[in-house]
Amino acid sequence: EVQLQQSGAELVKPGASVKLSCTASGFNIKDTYMHWVKQRPEQGLEWIGRIDPANGNTKYDPKFQGKATITADTSSNTAYLQLSSLTSEDTAVYYCTRWLLWYFDVWGAGTTVTVSS
Amino acid sequence: DIQMTQSPASLSASVGETVTITCRASENIYSYLAWYQQKQGKSPQLLVYNAKTLAEGVPSRFSGSGSGTQFSLKINSLQPEDFGSYYCQHHYGTPYTFGGGTKLEI
DSSP states (O other), X not given: OOEEEEOOOEEEOTTOOEEEEEEEESXXXXXXXXXXXXXXXXXXEEEEEEEETTTTEEEEOGGGBTTEEEEEETTTTEEEEEEOSOOGGGXXXXXXXXXXXXXXXXXOOOEEEEEOO | OOOEEEEOXXXXXXXXXXXXXXXXXXXXXXXXXXXXXXXXXXXXXXXXXXXXXXXXXXOTTEEEEEETTEEEEEEOSOOGGGOEEEEEEEOSSSSOOBOOOEEEEO
């Protein structure tokens, strides 16, 4: 079964960094693009960026440039999202999702990041 | 960057009614548009891709239309399980912007 298993909820202090993971099963992440999406409480979906795990090439929404870093480890079939210099604006659920040619077909359950002192 | 403007932001309807959600792109995105449904506390689920192709397993009461800059998602004969939020999203080049969402209350 094709699945994306995301890491657990994080409570982090302002100014800190956090690294979220997304481990794929049932498929090889090298065969696709992996994306990350942000959703603040009671807000809409925001596309953060994506990575081509086959070569490490990344693309980001400009508003997340400098905030988010997406990486991938093909040996563990895992994609990562690192968020730096965290503020309350980064409190959100972060989803990883697989891009299948025309759409996002598989989503992780989401990781809740809470930024609080 | 391409902006996606979705309307209405919220919608209240009754079971059996027909509703339409619209999505407007700031420039021509041809048919590179998908629609997703999201239930509270859950991950989004694909409904329609390439503007009008229904995803596998999606009931036929859902339909997508449009191309270029104007798109719509129509839900015929609303069912109780159709409540939730709906998002359009383009993939005509990065960034893959989502619309602001439509919250549908039954």
